[in-house]
Amino acid sequence: MIGIKLPKFKQISINEIKEYVNPKSVYFEIKENDEILVKENDTVEIGTPIIKNTKKETFIHSSVSGKVKKITKKINSLNIETDFLEIENNFKEKDIFKKQKISKLDKKEFIEILKQNGIVGLGGAGFPTYKKYDNVEIKTLIINAVECEPYITADYMLTVNYIKEVIEVLNLILEIFNMEEIFIAIKTHNQLLKDKIIPFTNNKIKLIEVPNLYPMGWEKSLVRYIKHTDYKKLPIEKGIVISNISTIYSIYEAVYCNKPLIEKIITVTGNAINKPTNIKIRIGTPFNELIKICGNYNTDSVSLVAGGPMMGNSISTDQFIIPNNLNCVLILNEQHELKPITCLRCGKCSDNCPVKISPVLVKDNINNKSELQRLDVNRCIGCGICSYVCPSKINLREYVQEAKKKVK
Ligand code: SF4
Ligand code: SF4
Structure with missing residues (x-):
C-alpha cells in the first residue's frame, strides 16, 4: 500500500457545527462556457x-435571496482575481426547503434531480455528479468518508450529525440502480464514526476501515484497497462509482427537500x-466574514491556505x-514557515510519489516543454506528498502543477 503517515491535527476543530447564513452579498465565479441567466x-x-x-x-443557484448586482472582480480560492456575479442579500429568506415524501424514483428522474440542483463532487474536484451516475451499470458505490488530509474535519462532523439522512438516500440509490453493494470508507481507529455508522449497516451497506495513510x-x-482491482481512467470501467x-x-x-447546492x-x-470551527456556510460567502465566528486571528502575521495543508493553495488575502x-x-x-534551500538530491520526492512521477526532474526541467511531456506530468494527482517529504522544503507540487499547465 503506497502512502505516508501524517501528523494529526484534526482534534482541534472537532466540536459543534456553527452556521453563518447571513452574508451581506454572495459571489459566483463566471467560468468558461457559463451563461448568466439573470x-x-x-x-x-x-x-x-x-x-x-x-x-x-450544470446550474449554479443563488444561495441568498436578493438583488442581482454588476459583475465585479474578486479573488477566487486559487488566489486569482477574476469575474464574479454578485447577489446582494435582502435577508428576506424563508425556510423553504422542508422535507417532502417522495414516491419511487427511476434512474432518469434521479439523474435529472442531480442536474437541476447543481450537485457536484464536494471532495475537491467539483465534477458534475449526474455524469458519474449516468452510467449503464453501477455495481458498487464507494462512499468516501476518509478525509485523509490533516486538519480537515468537515466530512467527519457531517457524518456524525447527518448519518441518518445519508443512509436514507443510500437505500434509495441502492434501489434505483439495483446495486450489489455500498461501502462507506472511513479511516481505521475512528471509533465515534464506527459507532455512528454500524447500526445502519447490513449485507448491502457495509462499513470498511482503510489504513491511516x-x-x-x-x-x-480506495478501489485497490476495497475491491482489489485497478482501472485506467475512471472507476466505472470496473462498475464502481465513488x-x-x-x-x-x-x-x-x-432529492428529499428539493434543495439545490x-x-x-x-x-x-x-x-x-483562536477557535478552529466547522461552519455551515452559504456558497459564495467572502471568507473574511467567518473570522469572527472562529474567535479572530491570534497573531498579526498569518498565512492562509485554501484547502488542506497537502493539496491546498496559498492565498494572499482573506x-x-x-x-x-x-x-x-x-x-x-507565518513565523512557523520554513524557507526552501538547495535540493539535496535525496530522491525522497520521487520515491514517495504515488503515481511515480519524478518531481525533482520536473523542477529541473520546468522550462523544457518536451522533457516535461516525457516526464508525464499529467499523471500528477496534486497530493502534495513530494513537497511534504522534501527535506529542503521545496514546493515541488507547485512546480508539477505549473508543468501540467505548460504541457496542456
Ligand atoms: S503532488 Fe503530484 S508529483 Fe507530487 S507526490 Fe503527489 S502526485 Fe506525485
Ligand atoms: S525531496 Fe527535495 S531535496 Fe530530495 S531530491 Fe526531491 S527536491 Fe531534492
Whole structure:
C-alpha cells in the first residue's frame, strides 16, 4: 500500500457545527462556457438558477435571496482575481426547503434531480455528479468518508450529525440502480464514526476501515484497497462509482427537500485562529466574514491556505470567495514557515510519489516543454506528498502543477 503517515491535527476543530447564513452579498465565479441567466437589478430567491454551464450542463443557484448586482472582480480560492456575479442579500429568506415524501424514483428522474440542483463532487474536484451516475451499470458505490488530509474535519462532523439522512438516500440509490453493494470508507481507529455508522449497516451497506495513510482517500487507493482491482481512467470501467460523503448529503437534500447546492460545511482551522470551527456556510460567502465566528486571528502575521495543508493553495488575502468545492481554510502563524534551500538530491520526492512521477526532474526541467511531456506530468494527482517529504522544503507540487499547465 503506497502512502505516508501524517501528523494529526484534526482534534482541534472537532466540536459543534456553527452556521453563518447571513452574508451581506454572495459571489459566483463566471467560468468558461457559463451563461448568466439573470440580469442586473433582477430579484432572486434562494435557489434561483443564476448561471448555467452550457458544456457541463450544470446550474449554479443563488444561495441568498436578493438583488442581482454588476459583475465585479474578486479573488477566487486559487488566489486569482477574476469575474464574479454578485447577489446582494435582502435577508428576506424563508425556510423553504422542508422535507417532502417522495414516491419511487427511476434512474432518469434521479439523474435529472442531480442536474437541476447543481450537485457536484464536494471532495475537491467539483465534477458534475449526474455524469458519474449516468452510467449503464453501477455495481458498487464507494462512499468516501476518509478525509485523509490533516486538519480537515468537515466530512467527519457531517457524518456524525447527518448519518441518518445519508443512509436514507443510500437505500434509495441502492434501489434505483439495483446495486450489489455500498461501502462507506472511513479511516481505521475512528471509533465515534464506527459507532455512528454500524447500526445502519447490513449485507448491502457495509462499513470498511482503510489504513491511516495519505493519500488513502485518492480514488485509485480506495478501489485497490476495497475491491482489489485497478482501472485506467475512471472507476466505472470496473462498475464502481465513488462519491464523497458530503456529496451524498447534498444528494439527500436535493432529492428529499428539493434543495439545490447552496450550502456546505467548511473547516476553518490552524494555529493562528483562536477557535478552529466547522461552519455551515452559504456558497459564495467572502471568507473574511467567518473570522469572527472562529474567535479572530491570534497573531498579526498569518498565512492562509485554501484547502488542506497537502493539496491546498496559498492565498494572499482573506477576502477571497468560498466556492462549492472548498472544504477547509487553514490559517497558520507565518513565523512557523520554513524557507526552501538547495535540493539535496535525496530522491525522497520521487520515491514517495504515488503515481511515480519524478518531481525533482520536473523542477529541473520546468522550462523544457518536451522533457516535461516525457516526464508525464499529467499523471500528477496534486497530493502534495513530494513537497511534504522534501527535506529542503521545496514546493515541488507547485512546480508539477505549473508543468501540467505548460504541457496542456
Ligand atoms: S508529483 Fe503530484 S502526485 Fe506525485 S507526490 Fe507530487 S503532488 Fe503527489
Ligand atoms: S525531496 Fe527535495 S531535496 Fe530530495 S531530491 Fe526531491 S527536491 Fe531534492
